[in-house]
Amino acid sequence: MIILDEADDPHIQSKVASETTLTSRTVRPTTPTPSLPDYESSQSISSSSSSASHSSRAQLTAVESAEPPVNRWWPKHRSARVRRVVLYALVIYFFFTVAVGVPIIVVKMQHRWYERQIVAQDTSAMISSPSLLIIDGETPLAQGSNVSCNAWVDMDVPLSDLMRADLQYVIPLSGPIFLQSNVSYYEENDLSQQVSGTLNVDVNDDPAATDAVVSVSMFYSVASIRMDTSVCLVNLSGSNGIYIYGPHTVQWPETLMFNISLLLPQTPDLFISKLVTMLPRFSQQYGPLASSVLFGNVELGGPLSKVMIDSLSAGTAVIKSPLAEISGQFDITQALVLDTVSAPITANISLHNSGSLAQVTYLELSTGNSPLTANVTLYFPYGSPPAYKAPNFLAKAQTFNGPLNLTIAHAPSSAPAALQLQAENALGEVLVSVDSKFAGTFDVTTTYASAQVLMPDVLSENGTQYDLGLYTPSSSAAAPSSSFTRAVDFDVISSSRMAGWVGFGPRPPSPQKYHANGQGRIEVESTLTPVTLLLGS
Numbered sequence: 001m002i003i004l005d006e007a008d009d010p011h012i013q014s015k016v017a018s019e020t021t022l023t024s025r026t027v028r029p030t031t032p033t034p035s036l037p038d039y040e041s042s043q044s045i046s047s048s049s050s051s052a053s054h055s056s057r058a059q060l061t062a063v064e065s066a067e068p069p070v071n072r073w074w075p076k077h078r079s080a081r082v083r084r085v086v087l088y089a090l091v092i093y094f095f096f097t098v099a100v101g102v103p104i105i106v107v108k109m110q111h112r113w114y115e116r117q118i119v120a121q122d123t124s125a126m127i128s129s130p131s132l133l134i135i136d137g138e139t140p141l142a143q144g145s146n147v148s149c150n151a152w153v154d155m156d157v158p159l160s161d162l163m164r165a166d167l168q169y170v171i172p173l174s175g176p177i178f179l180q181s182n183v184s185y186y187e188e189n190d191l192s193q194q195v196s197g198t199l200n201v202d203v204n205d206d207p208a209a210t211d212a213v214v215s216v217s218m219f220y221s222v223a224s225i226r227m228d229t230s231v232c233l234v235n236l237s238g239s240n241g242i243y244i245y246g247p248h249t250v251q252w253p254e255t256l257m258f259n260i261s262l263l264l265p266q267t268p269d270l271f272i273s274k275l276v277t278m279l280p281r282f283s284q285q286y287g288p289l290a291s292s293v294l295f296g297n298v299e300l301g302g303p304l305s306k307v308m309i310d311s312l313s314a315g316t317a318v319i320k321s322p323l324a325e326i327s328g329q330f331d332i333t334q335a336l337v338l339d340t341v342s343a344p345i346t347a348n349i350s351l352h353n354s355g356s357l358a359q360v361t362y363l364e365l366s367t368g369n370s371p372l373t374a375n376v377t378l379y380f381p382y383g384s385p386p387a388y389k390a391p392n393f394l395a396k397a398q399t400f401n402g403p404l405n406l407t408i409a410h411a412p413s414s415a416p417a418a419l420q421l422q423a424e425n426a427l428g429e430v431l432v433s434v435d436s437k438f439a440g441t442f443d444v445t446t447t448y449a450s451a452q453v454l455m456p457d458v459l460s461e462n463g464t465q466y467d468l469g470l471y472t473p474s475s476s477a478a479a480p481s482s483s484f485t486r487a488v489d490f491d492v493i494s495s496s497r498m499a500g501w502v503g504f505g506p507r508p509p510s511p512q513k514y515h516a517n518g519q520g521r522i523e524v525e526s527t528l529t530p531v532t533l534l535l536g537s
Contacts, residue, residue: 149232156226162219162255165226169233171212171240176274178241179214179260181302183280194250197258199279202287204263214242217259225256241276258282264293271296278302286312290331335362342369344402349376353392353417355384363395365406372399376408380417386518387418395419400426404526409435409536419520426527433534436486439503440520441510446496446531451524453498455488455535488535502535 148169157164171177183195204213214233220226228247234240242260250256260282264270273296277284280302290311298314300307301321309328318337319326326338327346333354338345345367353361365374380392397406404425410416416437423432430446444451489507490500501507508517524531 147233147235149230151233156223159219162221162257163223163226165218165220167216167231169214169216169242171214171233171242173212173265173270173272175238175240176276177212177262177272178239178243178276178278179262180241180276180278181244181246181280181282183244183246194252194254195246195256196281197260197279197283199260199262199277199282199284200287201262201264201285201289203289203292204265207266209263209265210267211265213261213263215261215263216242219255219257219259221253221255225250225254229256239274264289266292270294273297275299277305279305281305284308286310286328289313290329332363333361335364337362337364337366339364339366340370341367343367344370345372345374345399347374349374350379350411351376351393352379353381353384355381355392357385357387358390359392360390361393363393363397365397366399367402368400369402370399371402371405372397373403373405374407376406378408378410378414378417378419380410380414382415384415388518391420391520392417393419396422396424398422398424399428402428404428404430404432406431407433408438409433410437417520418518419522421520421522423522423524424526425529425531427529428526429529430524430526430531431534432522432524432532433536434522435536438520438522438535440522441499441501442522442524442533442535443499444497444522444524444531444533445499446526446529448528449496449526450530451494451496451498452530452532453488453490453500453535454532455502498533 151167151169152165153167155165179199181195216231218226218229218231220229225247230245232243232245234243244258246256260279264272270293272293275295275297276299278301281304282302283306284300286300286307286309288310290313293313295312295314296316298312298317298319300317300319301324303322304324305321306324307319307321307326307328309330311329311331313331315332315334317330317332317335318339320337320339321343322340323342324340325343325345326340327344329348330336331350331352333352336349336351338347345365347365349363351361351363353359363376365372374397376395378393384392395408397404402425404423406421406423408419408421414437416439418440419434419438421432421434423430442453444453486502486504488500488502490498492499503519508519522533524533
């Protein structure tokens with residue numbers, strides 16, 4: 001029998017290994033409650049749960065840190081964003097209102113305050129202290145300097161129940177000329193009611209005169225009025241003229257009247273850049289100036305200031321005379337405005353257009369409670385390009401509670417021009433007449449009255465003969481082309497409205513805007529009264 005050494009016996013080695021394992025591992029008794037884990041298991045679960053919780057928190061922190069930060073100034077919801085935008089817009093609007101609007105209001109209030117302060121007590125006060133001057137007829141401006149004041153030749157000369165004082169000034173023609181008074185800017189009604197005058201503008205009989213001469217005769221009831229009144233020769237920014245500073249008050253039965261004469265030299269081809277008058281309660285009379293003087297710009301008038309013109313030639317003329325009549329003969333190349341109310345307008349007008357593609361010659365006549373009567377002659381050169389984007393002549397005439405009579409005809413030497421006309425009235429009859437050179441559309445309308453379009457010996461496009469025999473045109477201009485027959489085409493025929501087209505040849509297509517197709521348009525409108533359009537043959 002062979003006895004193995006302990007080191008070589010396998011049973012002994014396995015036993016030793018088993019004892020070693022049991023020695024290194026402490027076996028605890030099994031817990032009597034099967035639902036609860038033993039200590040080692042609970043420790044293992046707790047360790048794994050803690051690790052998982054830590055890992056979850058780390059992942060959550062990483063996710064939160066990856067999300068973009070919330071913008072507290074720009075909310076997520078659409079309604080909140082709209083409210084925020086509206087709030088910002090209101091803040092910006094308020095800022096610009098305060099920064100821009102308030103200064104404008106302050107300036108306008110200052111201008112109104114200045115207008116009420118044009119009171120001159122005496123000559124020395126006027127020369128030493130600044131006053132206001134209205135060189136454009138409306139806007140008061142700071143006065144530059146009085147060249148001379150109250151240079152009376154005679155004073156306090158008895159004349160019936162009044163006294164008289166005279167002076168004379170020489171006005172250079174190097175710039176604009178003005179004749180103005182501060183009467184209209186007083187609040188007291190007594191002053192405007194008791195102050196009046198006349199103005200006469202004509203050509204000097206003295207051929208040696210080279211400058212304009214102004215003569216002023218002042219009539220007054222008491223000497224204190226003369227002492228409180230100043231007539232000054234004023235130079236302001238190159239403009240020269242006369243300014244009348246009236247007294248603070250003129251009460252009945254006191255009287256203050258002026259007789260002003262402006263004589264222009266006989267210089268050949270005399271050109272005056274601008275003539276301005278603002279003379280309330282004056283009667284202004286202008287002689288036959290068209291043959292001697294050409295004005296660049298004319299602005300005449302004043303409240304209750306009657307304006308009568310024998311003839312006037314100017315590029316632009318604006319006459320505004322509320323509550324006073326306007327009448328005269330005008331030769332205009334750019335624009336003419338006659339504006340009054342409760343007073344008649346009577347005018348013979350010549351309008352010139354050079355034929356330039358961009359030139360439009362304007363005419364505006366406006367009154368109310370009175371008749372408006374005007375005869376207009378158009379001058380348009382042959383060979384000019386047709387008017388497609390704008391008319392050659394643009395005219396508007398309006399009144400109310402009074403008749404409106406307007407006649408427009410081309411000069412015999414004039415080419416047919418594109419005329420756009422609006423004639424408006426209310427509670428007054430309207431009669432508009434155009435000659436045979438007019439071609440274009442028309443629209444005549446009224447309410448609760450009759451609208452008529454009358455044409456002597458004109459064939460409509462459907463062959464109807466219109467031989468009404470009610471109107472004989474003042475000029476029988478020849479047809480622009482003998483190959484075409486003048487015809488009329490009605491779009492609307494009713495008792496209160498008539499609309500259509502008149503011209504030579506086939507009717508051109510109607511433009512969307514005023515592209516005119518080289519032709520014109522007439523609109524005549526009134527209310528409760530008849531309207532009539534006469535189309536010459």
